[in-house]
Amino acid sequence: MNTIKSSFKQILQYPSAMIGVFVILILVGIAIYTMITIPYEEAIRKWRGGEEVWYQNPRYAPPAWYNLFSKKKQPISFAVSSANGQMQKVVNHPGGDVSTIDITYSFDYSYDDFPQELILYFKSSYAEKQPFVSIQWITPDQRTFKVANFSISRQTTYRFTQDEKLIRKLKVENPMVGLFSDPTQPTPTPLKGTYQLIINGAAFEENADLDAEFVFHGKLYGLAGTDNKRRDLVLPLLWGTPVALAFGLLASIGTLVLTMIFAAVGTWYGGWVDALIQRITEVNLVLPFLSILIMVGTFYSRSIWVILGVTILLSIFTGSIKSYRAIFLQVKESGYIEAARAYGASNARIIFNYLIPRMIPLLIPGLVSSIPSFVFLEASLAILGLGDPVLPTWGKIINDADVDGALYKGYYYWVLEPAVLLMMTGLGFAMLGYALDRVFNPRLREL
Amino acid sequence: MDNPIPNSVMDIPSVNPPTGGEDSEVILSVNGLHVWFELRRFGFGVAGYVRAVDDVSFDLKKGEAIAIVGESGCGKSSLMKTILGLYKPTKGDVTFEGKSVQQLSGRDLQWYRSQVGYVQQDPYGALPPFMSVERILAEPLIISGIHNSEKRREQIRKVMEEVKLYPVEDFLPKFPHMLSGGQQQRVVIARAMIRNPKLIVADEPVSMLDASVRVEILRLLRSLQQRHNLSFIYITHDLSTVKYFSERIFVMYAGKLVEKAKINELIQNPLHPYTQALLSASSDPDYHNATKFREVPAGEPPSLVKPPAGCRFHPRCNRAIADLCEVEAPPEFTPQPTHSTLCWLYR
């Protein structure tokens, strides 16, 4: 339609609209990127997964970029494994069935705080005789600590902070302080430089082998931090984008299209059809919208699709059906409708080919501006605990944070990250929507 | 796109002497037509009726053009819409080629609608702003079941050439707001003509147009009427355009046709006092006008809910006959064979 085309050309003249479009394009880009790189099943598996998926991550770790804003640099978490070559692994066969397996890893440490925990996960394969490992820790100033030695079963986890022997050996309550602090300082201060972890393993069978994974739980983690279940928040933040956009768009279009059809049908046929639609609207207007959604969520289903359906259903018969009706009543009297009746257009044809197309340019701004309100609605429901139990969404993050008392405990990032995304969505669509309103309703333009 | 000769007769005939209609068959017949609208009281029940059309009868012959002249609210639009089949008559009927229009349904109704073209007053309002010219003209054809787009295009091209919207290719993709008032009205006329109707109903087709294009559109309508031997109902409030157009003229006042005559008879010898007032109120450009008062009756047309008893014009009439005009409604008198009026003066 040519009016719409020219209107979109006009939009280019509004800088606010361009910012809005830019924000929306970023969000859409994120949504597409997410759906390609993290398939739905994998996202759900990870989101619903527990310790076995997320064991590498610390709990409650703020994002790594916290360091940019603070003088005291916090250690950033990482995990490395010998199985994929991140840790150097040297295997020797000195003779007989015995083999030595030496795994070493060096890393730079230039932080001002101690890590939370170091963990070694061992995996080994053997028939009867368990392999044996001894762990050494070499500090930047070349002090060597014999951390521990023990034989390992097929899967063994060694946590530095829980080794009583190590605590006694280091004479500190927290082995992290013992392993990382600078002995020349009066108070515990981390020593900066290259640390080395050496694992000397010995296997006693011909085909026995052994691998180690070194998990370093710093104070910070990744781009978005982690939550109470060690989950990387990047996942729900990314996946929340397509969910939010889809919910907003579907709810907005669904509501709008159905409202328009009901308004058009009611206005065109008039009489009892119109009266019925009007009465339904009046009843619906006094029904508590949120309470109904909460009831549906509590008693029936919290699936996002059910909530979407109910939202649309309850949003059809609202004030907007009355305002559309007012416009349709005007359009109904216009000459071209009379002409269409005179040349024999059917009722359905008049409604769908003559009444509704007249409204579409008027509705596009409303459509765009109503998307964020549905996104917020979905988030609000999630915050109230009525979010989809399966899907990772922005609202769900805030809900988790809320349940865990994140703000009370000072984990602001946990709440602010989804909140910022919600605000960006609102801002982007609102800026575009207002500009569209000016383009499509020229009367506003002079103001 | 326009003819470079700005002021020539071109191929459009100018005012031709009234032709046609004399001996040909009756195509449309309006018999004792009443169109009343219910006034609803709040809740239930009927508070009264708006007697928009009250006992109107006339015949229209094939190829004949008639004009219905009246002021706003006189019921001429209701009469027209009843003829178009948009309103149902309360009493009486409209027959087209012998078939009663209000009893048509389904295919027959579609056929009737294809036989009647409708030209509206406000060309911009009459065209859907979101459709291109091509689409607008295709609509009636689609409704008539012509689904072959090649065939439709051919017909659209033909009718556009006929209303002089050329080059056709330039106009097809345009939207109404890109056209001038005159061009919009041509599209409206083309839409009315596209199914080769036998009857055209034109409601004030030029009143919204600028003076300089009015004549052009009137001539176009006239030439189409003559070329296709169309029957034509021209509805207007403007007497000065009527004579370029039609053979017979009906004057409507408060729901009734108060005078029926041939156009020249009416202008030279108006019978009904209302017609006389209308003629006296119509001015031609003349500087003497500024120094004269127009002899027009004061007051306004009566309410159609409670029209005055007797002759509906009597409260404004300076020739009203006491004890007659306000008591009894005048029947139709025919002082001359082709000239009749509803007025007691001619009893």
Add this chain to the structure above:
Amino acid sequence: MENHPTPLLQIHNLLLYFRTTHGVVQAVDHVDIALDYHHAVVILGESGCGKSSLARAILRLLPRNVAEYKGEVILEGNDVMKYEEEEFRQSIRWVAMSLVPQAAMNSLNPVIKVGDQVAEPSMVHLGTSKAEALDQAKSMFERVSVPIDFLQRYPFELSGGMRQRVALAMALVTMPHLIILDEPTSALDLLTQANIFNTLKVIKHEMGISFILITHDIATSSELADEVAVMYAGQIVEASDAPHFFTEPLHPYSQMLMASVPRLRSDQDPIFIHGQPPSLISPPTGCRFAERCPKVFERCKQEPPVVQSNGILVKCWLYC
């Protein structure tokens, strides 16, 4: 009648341009008009020629998107263009000249009694008391032939013709010397139209008020006109007195416009003008009517001068 040394209104080089998304619209382009006391001038033009903008420019009722507004509007010897907005509002608008806007009958406030609405201008602009203003309103109702008991009615209780008369009373109540009528009868019925013109003639003669009548309707314009100014594409192309204009217009556009009027009482064949007026955003150089003019010749490519012949001003090379 008193003698006046200067004419009531002289407009020189009045210019009003609007800004739109498509460019600057030259709605009123260097317009000159003079009007004497007790006279009526008709500004005649087709839709989009800038005649309503001219009314706005004279009364300084401007929309927000004005790009340029200048020239001289000398009312009773004073150039009111130099007035500050507040001064203009206090001493000119509705005091010295008032307006009956287009579709005035629909511009009344639906929730205020028409009597109060008519009294309003004299209370606001002249500071009269309410009782006095209502008295004036009453006498104005008599002038415009609206029954006195209509003072207490609301606009929706009045017919279109009556509302139009009320709008006229509203323009008259402050007794200005000049009233601008913008298409005062275009939406009214024939008989109502004739009645209102009868009323306007009475007001003109009895109250000595001057009128600027803006219209596209040539036939009814002759009902009031002493002088005629024809506007085409933002410019005045001919300014003449009514007897000359209605018998023998000079400018080719005026001639064709006159010939395009269907006449009830003559058998003359009306003609039509081909083409459309030029866009006011980028009007052609030279004569703006040249493209549609049957008498066009070489010189029309240059801007025609305004030529005076027998007191008639015409902007056309034919009369040089």
